[in-house]
Amino acid sequence: MTLQETLTQYIQKAVTTIYGVALETVEFQATRKEFPGDITVVVFPMLRVVKGNPVQIGESIGNFLVENVEEVKAFNVVKGFLNLELSDHYFLQFFSLVK
Numbered sequence: 001m002t003l004q005e006t007l008t009q010y011i012q013k014a015v016t017t018i019y020g021v022a023l024e025t026v027e028f029q030a031t032r033k034e035f036p037g038d039i040t041v042v043v044f045p046m047l048r049v050v051k052g053n054p055v056q057i058g059e060s061i062g063n064f065l066v067e068n069v070e071e072v073k074a075f076n077v078v079k080g081f082l083n084l085e086l087s088d089h090y091f092l093q094f095f096s097l098v099k
Contacts, residue, residue, distance in 0.1 A: 003039065004028050006071070007084070011041060014064035019050050029081075036076060037083030044080040054080035 008026040015023040027045050031037035041061070043054045050057055055077050062075035062082055073087035 003086075007039070007041070010065060010069045010072075011061060014061045014068075015046070015050060018060050018064060021049050023049055031083050035078055035083050036074075036085060038086045039084050041082040041084065042080065043077075043082055058082040 004026075007028070011026045012023045015021060023046060025045070027042040029040050029042060031040045041058075043058045043061075046057060047054060058075075058077035058080065062077060062084070065072040065084065066075060071087055071093075072084050074085040076083050
């Protein structure tokens, strides 16, 4: 399973848990160099399902991921973009699979 597939499952669970709605897809993009993070979740497409402020939605999802997913160690939200920082656990697990 790829990183994006794994994160998609966790983000879908976060949205269902926090907002009580099902999220079909999650959009990712590379994190801009001027911001900390390893991968970015685009919050704007979620607004069709989750009504609210994109910054607050990103904060809620980011907090859920940090508290419940050991692969995510930190996050920051810039406007409607949720930048995720991956933990050392993720990278160690990834490199242990590469032989």
